[in-house]
Amino acid sequence: MKKISTFSAIIFATCCASWCQPACAAHPSDSADTLWSVAPKIYIDCPDIESEKCDIEYFRTELGFVNFVRDRQEADIHILITARTTGGGGTQYSLEFNGFNHFAGKKDTLIYSCKDSDSEDAIRGALLRTLKLGLASYIGRTPLAPFLNVQYSRPSRPEAAVDKWNYWVFSISIDGWVQGTKSFREFYDYITLAAKRTTEQNKILFSAWSNYHENKYTMPDYRALSISRGWGSDIEYIKSLGGKWSVGLYQSIFSSTYDNRDLGGSTLALAEYDIFPYSESTRRLLTLRYRVGLQYLDYHEPTIYDKNWQWLTSELFAVTADLKRPWGSIYTVLSGSHYFYDFRRNYLQLYTRLSLQVVKGLSFNITASGARVHNQIYLPKGDLSQEDIILQRKDMETSYNYWVNFGVSYSFGSIYNNIVNPRLEN
Helix, strand or coil: CCCHHHHHHHHHHHHHHHHCCCCCCCCCCCCHHHHHHCCCEEEEECCCCCCCCCCHHHHHHHCCCCEEECCHHHCCEEEEEEEEECCCCCEEEEEEEEECHHHCCCEEEEEEEECCCCCHHHHHHHHHHHHHHHHHHHHCCCCCHHHCCCCCCCCCCCCCCCCCCCCEEEEEEEEEEEEECCCEEEEEEEEEEEEEEECCCEEEEEEEEEEEEEEEEEECCEEEEEEEEEEEEEEEEEEECCCCEEEEEEEEEEEECCCCEEEEEEEEEEEEEECCCHHHCCCEEEEEEEEEEEEEEEECCCECCCCCEEEEEEEEEEEEEEEEECCEEEEEEEEEEEECCEEEEEEEEEEEEEEEEEECCEEEEEEEEEEEECCCCCCECCCCCHHHHHHCCCCCCCCEEEEEEEEEEECCCCCECCCCCCCCCC
């Protein structure tokens, strides 16, 4: 959260705004309907944030001094909430307030940071307090100003911070699922161990993982069992070289039955340049990334090129764009890679996620990915069995892949969206 001095400045500005506009100020005897009609209309936009944390229904019930609208183009105040992960595993939320109509040109940005251990209820409560703080200076310019009260809870004197972990954060996770019917059973588990240390100057990341996936079919005239497993470990060091450059070193070891890799390892050098400063990453990001390195692969079965093992060198170049604005958001990655021994063994992929508020009431979203695939040098020699294909036990040869997910919605009618009524909801 911003420092107390910033908090005091905003409260002072709010008080001044309400004191300097007596002509606009409503008298306590004004009717509730009259006051409600002049309450600012707001639209809260939380792209890529879980609804349990950015809980719009909770905000509606707690922010009784504003009108919620269902379309951003109807709003007097558009609030864009974005998030990024902090070094300690927590999250930093950025709340960007943009004024329109009689608030045109008025902008502000507030920051709230939470710990990884904070509950969803604690996070949404803190976001609510930050929303109230940001809205105070807007309400101070309306006839609702005389009804606005500001309270200040004096914090206790903080003790000198001592980090006994020296910025290291450790985590262990176990995920899985089981489902089945009379003739089908599926089991999956995924275990990860991770450690990381993040400062302004560098990052150290370590992880180890394993997975097991089993499908079993039992029918009168057909029985099949599909098992795939894998494991791996990697470590990465990233060094900051100012506000726009970073370099790194990555090493890994891995194994996977799905793509015929009995044992593999890689050592890679990394470099990245951000067109915009990294400090603006919650709102806009445009990076150019380069990777080059050495890889060793030992195969379960001889490959289509009669290789039991091989050393490889490769490089990758990627461009990433990430933009979040009041009109919507776009995230796009274009990447290409190839092996040095044969430039024809390459891979080119485009991934994009786009969400747009086109015109009033009309919204459009699409997530898509497409790739040209010419680098499957690990495929096992020989034909796959019908069971391998149906059960997807092993990767199959292809020259391309793609998928698309899209939606369009249009709404009209009342612009207000203040009521919360959960009766018989589910």
